[in-house]
Amino acid sequence: MSSGEYLHVVTVDDISSGRRLLGRAMIWGSLGLLALVAGLQSQQVWGGQDLGFTNWRPTLYAYLVFSICLCWAQVILRGEQGKRTLFVLPAALFVVSLTVFPLLFGMIIALSDWNLSSPNGRQFNGLDNIRQMWADPFYWNALTNMIWYCLAILPEYIVAFGLALMLNTQIRARKFFRVAFLLPLMLSPVAVSWMIGKSMLVIQPAGPIIRLLRTMGVESPALFSNGWTAKAVIMAMDAWTFIPFMMIMILAGLQAIPKELQEAARVDGATGWKSFWEVTFPLMLPVSITALLIRLIFKLKLADVIINVTSGGPGGATDSVTSFIFREYRDRSNVGYGTLLAMVYLVIIIVVMTVLMKFADKALRPRT
Amino acid sequence: MSQIFHDAPADRQFRAKWFTGRVAIYGALLLWAFICLFPIYWTATTSFKAAADVMKGSMIPYVDFAPKWLGWKSLGLSPETILQDSTVREEFLRRFWNSTIIAGSSSVLATVIGAMAAYGLTRFQFKFLWMKNDDISFFFLSQLILPPVVLALPFLVLYKELALLDSHVGLIAIYTLSVLPIVIWIMKDQFASIPTELEEAAMVDGLSIWGAFLTIILPIALPGMVAALILSLVLTWNEYFFAALLTSTYANTLPVMVASQTGSQGISWWSMAALSFAAILPLIVIGIGLERFIIKGMAAGAVK
Numbered sequence: 001m002s003s004g005e006y007l008h009v010v011t012v013d014d015i016s017s018g019r020r021l022l023g024r025a026m027i028w029g030s031l032g033l034l035a036l037v038a039g040l041q042s043q044q045v046w047g048g049q050d051l052g053f054t055n056w057r058p059t060l061y062a063y064l065v066f067s068i069c070l071c072w073a074q075v076i077l078r079g080e081q082g083k084r085t086l087f088v089l090p091a092a093l094f095v096v097s098l099t100v101f102p103l104l105f106g107m108i109i110a111l112s113d114w115n116l117s118s119p120n121g122r123q124f125n126g127l128d129n130i131r132q133m134w135a136d137p138f139y140w141n142a143l144t145n146m147i148w149y150c151l152a153i154l155p156e157y158i159v160a161f162g163l164a165l166m167l168n169t170q171i172r173a174r175k176f177f178r179v180a181f182l183l184p185l186m187l188s189p190v191a192v193s194w195m196i197g198k199s200m201l202v203i204q205p206a207g208p209i210i211r212l213l214r215t216m217g218v219e220s221p222a223l224f225s226n227g228w229t230a231k232a233v234i235m236a237m238d239a240w241t242f243i244p245f246m247m248i249m250i251l252a253g254l255q256a257i258p259k260e261l262q263e264a265a266r267v268d269g270a271t272g273w274k275s276f277w278e279v280t281f282p283l284m285l286p287v288s289i290t291a292l293l294i295r296l297i298f299k300l301k302l303a304d305v306i307i308n309v310t311s312g313g314p315g316g317a318t319d320s321v322t323s324f325i326f327r328e329y330r331d332r333s334n335v336g337y338g339t340l341l342a343m344v345y346l347v348i349i350i351v352v353m354t355v356l357m358k359f360a361d362k363a364l365r366p367r368t
Numbered sequence: 369m370s371q372i373f374h375d376a377p378a379d380r381q382f383r384a385k386w387f388t389g390r391v392a393i394y395g396a397l398l399l400w401a402f403i404c405l406f407p408i409y410w411t412a413t414t415s416f417k418a419a420a421d422v423m424k425g426s427m428i429p430y431v432d433f434a435p436k437w438l439g440w441k442s443l444g445l446s447p448e449t450i451l452q453d454s455t456v457r458e459e460f461l462r463r464f465w466n467s468t469i470i471a472g473s474s475s476v477l478a479t480v481i482g483a484m485a486a487y488g489l490t491r492f493q494f495k496f497l498w499m500k501n502d503d504i505s506f507f508f509l510s511q512l513i514l515p516p517v518v519l520a521l522p523f524l525v526l527y528k529e530l531a532l533l534d535s536h537v538g539l540i541a542i543y544t545l546s547v548l549p550i551v552i553w554i555m556k557d558q559f560a561s562i563p564t565e566l567e568e569a570a571m572v573d574g575l576s577i578w579g580a581f582l583t584i585i586l587p588i589a590l591p592g593m594v595a596a597l598i599l600s601l602v603l604t605w606n607e608y609f610f611a612a613l614l615t616s617t618y619a620n621t622l623p624v625m626v627a628s629q630t631g632s633q634g635i636s637w638w639s640m641a642a643l644s645f646a647a648i649l650p651l652i653v654i655g656i657g658l659e660r661f662i663i664k665g666m667a668a669g670a671v672k
Contacts, residue, residue, distance in 0.1 A: 007491040007564045009571060055531040083577055087488025088504065091481045091548065095511060098545045099519065106522035163400060166393050179659050180401040183408065186651040186662075188606040190623040191644035195411045199637055208410065211425060240403070245666060252667030294512075301515050304608045308627055322517040326609070335521050342518040353513055 013079030023077035030062075030069035037062040067093050110343045114336035122336070129340040139341055141316050142324040143348075145231065149302055149320060152235040153295050157288070159239070160246035165276075167247075168254045185244040189304035196237060197309035224310055227317030234318050237305050242298060246291045253287030254280070289360045296356070300349055321345045408652070414641035415439035422637045439642030460625070460643070467605060467621040467647075470536055474543035475600035479593055481544075482551030487581060489552075490559040491567070505556065512549040516609050524613055534615045542610050547600040554599070557668040558592030559585070595665030598658055602651060622647040 038059045044051045071089050074082035113125040133139055167177060184192075200207045201223050210223075224230045257280065265279040303322035306312060312319035312327060321341070328338040375383070414422065416435035426432035437446035444454030488494070489505050496504065523542060524533070532538035562585060570580040586593070608623040615624060626647055629640050655662065 005490075005560070005564065006493055007567055009568075009577070056529045057531055060530050080577070084488060084492045085494070086578075087484045087492070087581075088494060091485035091508070091552070092504070094481060095508065095545065095548065098541060099511060099514065102519050102522040102526060105526065106518065109522060109525065162396075166397055169393065171393065171397065175659075177397050177401055178663070179656055180404050182659055182662065183652060183655050184404050186602055186655040187408070187648045188608070188623050188626070188644075188651070190606075190608045190626045191411070191648050192407070194626060194629075194640055195414070195644050196407045198635070199414060199641070200407065200410060208406075208425060208427070240407075244404075248663050248666045252663075297512055300513075301517075303517070304623075307608075307612075322515060322609070325517050325520075326613070329521060329524075329613070335525060339521045342515070342521065345515060346518045349513060349515065 009080070011080035013081070015077070015079055019076055023073040026069045026073040026076065030066040034059070034062040034066045063097070067097075106339050106343060109336055110340035112336045114334075116333040116335055118333075125336075129337050132337060133341060133344065138316050138319070138324060139321075142319040142321045143345075145317070145319055146300070146302075146321055148231060149235060149238070150296060150299055152239065153292060153299060156239045156243055156295070157246060157292060160243045160291075161250055161284075161288075163243070163247045164250040164254055165280075167251055181247060182244050184241050187241070189241060190308055192237065192241060193305045193308035196240075197233075197305065201233060225314060227314055230310055230314060230318050234306060234309065237309075238299070238302055242295060245298075246295055249291040249294075250284065250287060253284050257283050286364055289364065293353075293356065293360065297353075408648070411641050411645045411648070414637055415639075415645050417638055417641075419636075419638075439638035439640075442636065442639035443642050443646070445642070445646075460646070463620055463622050463625040464646070466536070466619055467623075470539045470543060470619070470621060471601055471604040473536075474540045474604050475547065475597050477540065478544045478547045478551050478600050479597045482548050482596065483555045483586070483589070483593055486552045486555035487559050487585065490556055491564065505552075508552045509549050511545070512553075516546065520610065520613050523610075527614060534618045536619050538614055539611060539619060539621070542614070543604045543607060546607070546610075547603050550599060550603070551596040554592055554596040554665050554668045555589065558589045562588055591661065591664060592668065594658075595661045595668065598654060598661050599665045601654070602662075605651060 040051055041053055041056060041059055043049055044053050070093070071086060074085045074089060076082070078085070109122070110129060111124060111126060112122045113128065114122040163181060167174065167181070171177070200209050202210075223233050261279060261283070262275065265275045270278060301322060302320045303326060306318055306320050306323040307326055310318045312323055316324075325338045325341050325345075328334050328341070413427070413429055413435075416429060416437070416439060417426065417433060418436050418438050421433040424433075429435045437448070440446040441449050442456065443460050444450070444452070444457030445460075449457075485508065489501055494501055494504060499507070519542070523538075527533045527538050530538075566584055566588075567577070567580045570584045571577065575583065606623060607621070608627065611621045611624045612627065615621070626640070626643055629635060629643060
């Protein structure tokens with residue numbers, strides 16, 4: 001992005017020293033208030049004095065006052081410039097306070113032995129959790145499963161591309177097909193997992209898919225008793241929900257291709273398959289990579305369907321990292337260990353995504 | 369009378385090929401439409417089945433089985449029960465209201481502060497410590513990578529200390545956070561396509577920058593904002609993970625209610641189906657009515 005696109009406005013701000021003082025006073029005053037309240041509260045928690053606080057809400061309120069004062073003081077201190085900062089500052093403050101603090105806090109939790117159901121409370125235990133993780137076959141199993149789940153994106157991509165290509169041709173009732181194809185994305189994964197995952201796939205004599213399989217000659221179609229079929233079914237259900245998402249991105253890309261290019265290719269004698277591989281597909285590469293990366297991000301969060309349909313079974317064959325940690329908390333209230341697993345997962349994701357984005361950049365650069 | 373003019377053999381072959389191509393395309397499209405719609409149909413019909421019909425797996429109402437209001441009666445929403453008091457219906461309506469208020473307010477909040485941030489980032493140059501505009505944008509978008517599970521347990525503990533567990537505010541805050549990157553992504557795309565001359569003209573006419581933003585730019589960017597709002601609504605309405613962890617009795621949303629329908633004597637499929645259908649119905653309506661906004665929202669950023 002070059003700086004030429006920005007809006008350039010020169011304003012004369014005459015900010016009196018009194019106003020400046022007021023602005024500073026607001027920031028530091030509210031910060032002082034925050035420090036005071038937080039100090040008093042920690043005094044009660046760690047110092048043993050009873051000051052009548054029942055929870056940390058007062059600190060939260062003081063923090064909110066501080067945030068508002070900080071935003072307001074921008075305008076008082078810096079005039080027009082401050083009004084511009086006001087566009088971004090609320091969102092930035094919001095995100096920082098809701099991710100950075102919990103993440104820092106999470107690091108402390110991750111290095112402690114903390115079971116919410118045990119009366120001992122939090123105890124720092126250094127690297128014990130890491131050692132436990134290293135020896136935990138179920139966590140590694142969940143990570144391996146995630147690799148399989150992520151590989152399932154490729155078939156999804158092919159189907160989505162095919163559907164987008166068909167929707168992009170001259171067809172009747174295009175609106176109907178678009179709406180019908182979009183609907184799976186709108187449905188709640190929980191409802192989907194019960195009504196498809198359980199009702200259609202599990203109820204023994206009655207589920208439509210069970211009956212379909214039986215007429216096709218499968219003897220005892222119990223889909224969730226075998227690890228691989230269970231995994232495949234989870235993949236299929238997740239694909240069902242998210243194929244529309246990729247399809248729409250690819251469709252938007254297809255519609256942005258200038259018609260002249262395809263006509264020129266046709267004049268040059270490229271037909272059907274060849275015109276697709278040599279004209280359409282290369283042109284679609286940037287969109288495809290964006291769609292695949294975003295799909296990957298959503299795939300890494302996969303949990304709802306697994307929690308509701310199989311709860312990880314049989315024998316952990318369908319566990320994703322998220323559903324595994326969810327159960328670690330639900331069944332054992334093991335906050336410390338669960339957080340460490342999540343942190344490790346986050347590190348892996350960041351590394352993988354950074355590498356992938358580097359590759360994507362490299363793949364795109366010579367073409368554009 | 370015999371035909372005098374014939375198509376050339378090559379042309380006839382072409383027509384046949386074209387025709388089979390059409391059939392194949394419509395066949396594939398119809399097949400996929402069936403795959404997409406059948407589960408919805410199955411959910412809707414199952415809610416009208418009795419136990420025996422569920423066990424037989426009957427498919428078509430009036431032909432295979434006689435529809436009954438069983439599922440809806442168990443929710444207190446069938447014609448006979450709608451006028452009577454029903455604790456189940458109250459429970460359902462409370463969950464529905466929770467879902468509405470949480471999804472609604474978090475989407476609106478995310479759209480408002482997200483649109484502001486996106487506007488600021490496309491129009492002005494910022495510098496905060498070492499971070500320039502691109503870095504700040506990346507900071508916002510990178511939140512998308514953050515898996516919910518990383519935040520879940522710290523939030524659980526934090527909310528416990530703040531007495532925010534099982535409250536609307538707690539869920540609204542975390543949902544806003546989770547959809548904010550998507551909103552910023554869509555809105556940046558929107559604002560970047562609006563020429564800066566518009567604001568320049570408005571400011572020459574005496575509007576302040578906020579005045580120009582609110583009265584000139586936002587109305588132009590409204591379709592994009594609607595798209596962002598609807599996408600956020602879809603994501604927050606369906607969210608299950610945080611709702612299951614952070615709520616227990618008071619602020620439960622619909623997905624949590626659906627997931628907790630397993631009774632002691634197995635699952636009563638008719639009521640499960642009725643509940644699921646009630647949970648997905650608002651989004652089906654939105655999907656059919658506002659399809660072009662959703663598509664617009666998801667296509668933003670795909671094409672540069």
